[in-house]
Amino acid sequence: MTSEYLLIAVTALVGLTILAAAALRGWQGWLTLKTRELEQHAGHARPEIEGGVGNGMARIEIADLKERIRKLEAIAAGVDL
Structure with missing residues (x-):
């Protein structure tokens, strides 16, 4: 019984870690995109x-x-x- 709860808890923790890592990667990619857009806009400012x-x-x-x-x-x- 305890091993089942432990397995569920570990699985949930691993899943949460994977989701957090994916979200962080997406956030960093979005920030990189916006930084490039700002640099491009600043270079072509009319x-x-x-x-x-x-x-x-x-x-x-x-x-x-x-x-x-x-x-x-x-x-x-x-x-x-």
Whole structure:
């Protein structure tokens, strides 16, 4: 009776170890894939706008242009800012 429980426990432990090893291997492979994607993306990064600035600076410039447009529209409508 005890040997049956011991056999079941050892089998479960071996199975769990195999599953954990497979999951760890898959996780490491996924991390390697994402690292390669980031390196490839960094190597081919194109500026978002013509001036050659990065994404953050482009967003700031777009926000500035939107603000200028809003002010020009207000002036054209005769609203005093």
